[in-house]
Structures are given as C-alpha cells and as structure tokens.
Amino acid sequence: MAYGRRRSRYGYGGYGYGSYFHSTTGAEVSALARKTIERAAKKGIEYHQIFPVNQRTVAATWWGKSWCDNLQRYSDFSNRLPRGRKYLNAGGVLKLEISEGQADAVVQGSGTEPYRIRIQVDPLNKRRTKEIEEACSNGIKTMDDLLKGRFPDELKHLFFAPDGLFPRPGEIHFSCSCPDYASMCKHVAAAMYAVGIILDQNPSRFFLLRGIQADKLIAGALDNRVDRMLKNARKKSSRTIGDEEEVAALFGLF
Numbered sequence: 001m002a003y004g005r006r007r008s009r010y011g012y013g014g015y016g017y018g019s020y021f022h023s024t025t026g027a028e029v030s031a032l033a034r035k036t037i038e039r040a041a042k043k044g045i046e047y048h049q050i051f052p053v054n055q056r057t058v059a060a061t062w063w064g065k066s067w068c069d070n071l072q073r074y075s076d077f078s079n080r081l082p083r084g085r086k087y088l089n090a091g092g093v094l095k096l097e098i099s100e101g102q103a104d105a106v107v108q109g110s111g112t113e114p115y116r117i118r119i120q121v122d123p124l125n126k127r128r129t130k131e132i133e134e135a136c137s138n139g140i141k142t143m144d145d146l147l148k149g150r151f152p153d154e155l156k157h158l159f160f161a162p163d164g165l166f167p168r169p170g171e172i173h174f175s176c177s178c179p180d181y182a183s184m185c186k187h188v189a190a191a192m193y194a195v196g197i198i199l200d201q202n203p204s205r206f207f208l209l210r211g212i213q214a215d216k217l218i219a220g221a222l223d224n225r226v227d228r229m230l231k232n233a234r235k236k237s238s239r240t241i242g243d244e245e246e247v248a249a250l251f252g253l254f
C-alpha cells in the first residue's frame with residue numbers, strides 16, 4: 001500500500017517533481033520526518049519537531065496567534081500559507097530557531113533529505129519604532145503584561161497598523177533549498193506558521209525577529225529617558241536649546 005506509493009514518489013521526489021504526480025500525505029511526511037530524525041541522531045544532530053496546538057489551531061497565546069493572524073490577513077500570503085499546514089500538522093518542521101532578524105528552519109519535504117528555510121524580517125523603521133515605544137510606554141506596565149499580551153486595545157490596533165509592529169509581506173523575505181522553490185513553497189509556509197508556535201513558547205523572540213528592544217515598550221522606559229536627558233542637561237554648565245528640543249520631541253510637542 002503505502003510502500004507502492006512511496007516507491008513511485010521516490011522515482012521523482014529527489015528532484016522535487018513528485019508533487020506533480022502525487023500529493024504527499026501527512027502520514028508520509030510524518031514517516032519521512034521520523035526517518036530523518038533517526039538518521040540525524042546517529043550523526044549527533046538533534047531535531048525537535050514543532051507541532052501546532054492541534055490540527056486546527058496553530059498557536060494559543062496572544063503573540064503566537066497574532067503572528068499567524070498577521071500573515072493570514074495579507075492576500076499575498078493567505079492563498080499560499082494553507083499548503084504548509086499539512087507539513088506542520090504532520091511534524092514536518094524539524095527545527096526552527098529565531099535569531100536577530102531571521103528564523104532558520106529545517107522542514108521535511110516529500111524526498112528523503114529535509115530542506116533548509118530562511119525567513120528574514122526587516123527591522124521596523126526608526127520613526128515608527130519611536131512612535132510605538134512612546135505609545136506603549138504609557139500603556140504597558142510590565143514586561144510580563146507585554147509578553148502575555150495584556151495591554152489596551154488601542155495598542156493592538158497600532159501593532160496591526162499598515163506600518164505597525166507586525167511586518168507586512170514586503171518586509172518578510174524567505175528562501176528554501178527545495179528544487180521546486182517558487183515565491184512561497186509549502187516548506188516556507190510551514191516554517192512561517194512554526195514561527196507563531198515558537199512565539200507561543202517564547203514571545204520575546206518576536207522582538208528579536210523584528211529588531212525591537214522590548215524593554216523600551218514598557219512603562220517607565222519614557223521616564224527613564226527623560227531623567228537621563230535632564231541629568232545630561234544638568235551636567236552641562238548651561239542648558240542648550242537642543243536639550244529642550246529633545247525633551248519636547250519626546251513628548252510629541254513638535
């Protein structure tokens with residue numbers, strides 16, 4: 001049964017043409033992933049499959065869900081993302097690590113060897129970062145509140161604004177080592193969702209990915225900056241217009 005289908009797919013799968021003749025099932029992806037994990041373990045490489053909350057829900061927390069919602073609200077992505085769900089649900093995402101501005105993933109495809117995926121996210125531009133920091137530092141009290149998504153709805157709207165905290169499709173770049181890689185293959189789609197699962201486990205990774213310093217978004221950050229500026233101003237023998245401008249700009253007076 002399954003062997004016959006697998007053998008016919010292997011005839012083409014290594015070159016990435018398998019999908020034209022046979023759509024790999026979730027069970028096949030699971031079996032291939034298991035073999036890849038076993039092979040890798042023998043070489044001392046550890047994979048930790050990334051699974052969604054359940055077959056229908058990718059992520060459960062505010063940052064995880066919001067990451068996925070953000071991707072789905074853009075038509076550029078929404079048509080192409082579902083093809084990754086089968087791979088995600090089957091345990092095809094073997095690994096995903098978020099570092100500054102990027103996520104690197106290993107995703108099992110229809111062939112024997114898994115593929116390598118890189119997702120890069122542009123840092124939020126400086127002007128918007130400053131505006132969002134100022135809005136947040138008035139509304140978010142603690143780091144715990146920020147990471148748990150406990151903040152006023154106005155801020156949530158600000159985060160989802162066209163040039164908000166969450167990246168637009170034009171600010172997300174990706175690549176995959178698979179041979180039939182097009183603008184977004186199913187492996188990239190699976191990895192894009194898996195980022196949401198990682199954010200469920202560790203929401204602070206969002207800020208690393210987006211090039212934002214999370215501590216600047218919480219209450220007190222603004223006060224600290226004002227204190228620092230005033231202290232610097234006092235150190236000088238006389239205050240300059242520049243200092244006043246800086247402080248006033250911080251409060252949005254200019």
Ligand SMILES: [Zn+2]
Binds near residue numbers: 176178185186188
């Ligand atoms: Zn691919």
